[in-house]
Amino acid sequence: MAIEKVRNWQLGRDMDYPYEEARPKKQYAAVFNINKCIACQTCTMACKSTWTYSKGQEHMWWNNVETKPYGGYPQFWDHKLLEKLGPNKWSPGTGHYGSVYSGKTIFEAAPLTEVGVGYLPEDKEWQSPNIYEDTPTSTNPEKGPDNSVDLETTGGGGRGGAHTTWFFYLQRICNHCTHPACLAACPRKAIYKRQDSDGIVLIDQKRCRGYRKCVELCPYKKPMYNLATRISEKCIACYPRVEQGIEARCMAACVGKIRLQGLKNSLPEDAEQNAENPMNYLIHVRKIAVPLYPQYGTEPNIYYIPPRWIHKKFLYQMFGPGIDEALKVYENMDEELLGVLSLFRSTRKIIERFNINSNQAIGYDAKDHELIRVPIDEPVIVRPPRYHNTS
Numbered sequence: 001m002a003i004e005k006v007r008n009w010q011l012g013r014d015m016d017y018p019y020e021e022a023r024p025k026k027q028y029a030a031v032f033n034i035n036k037c038i039a040c041q042t043c044t045m046a047c048k049s050t051w052t053y054s055k056g057q058e059h060m061w062w063n064n065v066e067t068k069p070y071g072g073y074p075q076f077w078d079h080k081l082l083e084k085l086g087p088n089k090w091s092p093g094t095g096h097y098g099s100v101y102s103g104k105t106i107f108e109a110a111p112l113t114e115v116g117v118g119y120l121p122e123d124k125e126w127q128s129p130n131i132y133e134d135t136p137t138s139t140n141p142e143k144g145p146d147n148s149v150d151l152e153t154t155g156g157g158g159r160g161g162a163h164t165t166w167f168f169y170l171q172r173i174c175n176h177c178t179h180p181a182c183l184a185a186c187p188r189k190a191i192y193k194r195q196d197s198d199g200i201v202l203i204d205q206k207r208c209r210g211y212r213k214c215v216e217l218c219p220y221k222k223p224m225y226n227l228a229t230r231i232s233e234k235c236i237a238c239y240p241r242v243e244q245g246i247e248a249r250c251m252a253a254c255v256g257k258i259r260l261q262g263l264k265n266s267l268p269e270d271a272e273q274n275a276e277n278p279m280n281y282l283i284h285v286r287k288i289a290v291p292l293y294p295q296y297g298t299e300p301n302i303y304y305i306p307p308r309w310i311h312k313k314f315l316y317q318m319f320g321p322g323i324d325e326a327l328k329v330y331e332n333m334d335e336e337l338l339g340v341l342s343l344f345r346s347t348r349k350i351i352e353r354f355n356i357n358s359n360q361a362i363g364y365d366a367k368d369h370e371l372i373r374v375p376i377d378e379p380v381i382v383r384p385p386r387y388h389n390t391s
């Protein structure tokens, strides 16, 4: 198979990929604030009750929320690949996060006859989507998770420090990657990325023959095999809603208000020119949200505000070298940033542009119509004692 060089700005370098670089005009993207998720699974059920309630889809959860470090759907999905991929090496450089990835991506680590490094989960690994729910791990406060490296920590608790005992929730959907592994793996060319509109990655259900090569190569294990129809399916980014300017079901349903979805520019330099777009602003300008396992090399488009209380070494492995800056920005919030974060779940319409004015965050749609106006600092109102529950 021919190998092309494509740009991967998350890695700070070009990388091998089986197809030419093809970036969409606009890219479906989302920011998830891990610090606020309560693992209520409303997002999970919103997706399930919309798209995967039919025969053959019983074990299919296009959106899932798992407890890290032990939880996973399918079980061990990330551990297994990290072991196969080898060291997660970053060197100082001119990349977006001040680093260049010097390890191998899943495409570059491929054996000669394969497109990339992957594996097919066993059936039993799909059966317990919320295994190890709320199960913490414990870490020596003086040492890292592997008990070998000192960490920046105030020790056990306290604001700004990593906790001795910890877990966190990881919200997962298909990343609608810029260089999708599922698409690269498909021998039927049944998977495509929408170039003209939103970069959403879809499986053509008529072309798919159920070879499961996408299931094998997707590093995030988000294509799933339907035992009844014998073809593969995956998150469709709720494209019928997105086409109408409405956010996806799992986003709009989020109880913890941790999710904001939109359409961003695909390259950082274009995003910086369009900084009033909330996705561009959070991901590219303020760098408060970072990609999940960027070292895999697919340039995923779901971004995370990392959790503040977790040991840095674990976060570094999971989110790459952008975590230091992301945490610093999150812990030193200014009015503009707080305003954009206040827009999370203020409307189910996609916010194309924001403006901060007189203590208000204002969101506009793609036609520049005002969608929503929210106060940044909400006034505190003390009720007079005549109300029976105030004294």
Ligand code: SF4
Binding pocket: 036, 037, 038, 039, 040, 041, 042, 043, 044, 065, 171, 253, 254, 255, 256, 257, 258, 259
């Ligand atoms: S609905 Fe929101 S708060 Fe609840 S589990 Fe999903 S992402 Fe977390």
Ligand code: SF4
Binding pocket: 173, 174, 175, 176, 177, 180, 181, 182, 183, 201, 217, 218, 219, 220, 221, 222, 223, 234, 298
């Ligand atoms: S997350 Fe997996 S299924 Fe989704 S686009 Fe990326 S490689 Fe494909």
Ligand code: SF4
Binding pocket: 046, 047, 048, 050, 051, 062, 063, 173, 174, 234, 235, 236, 237, 238, 248, 249, 250, 251
């Ligand atoms: S974007 Fe839509 S299809 Fe994808 S996980 Fe969320 S609700 Fe499900």
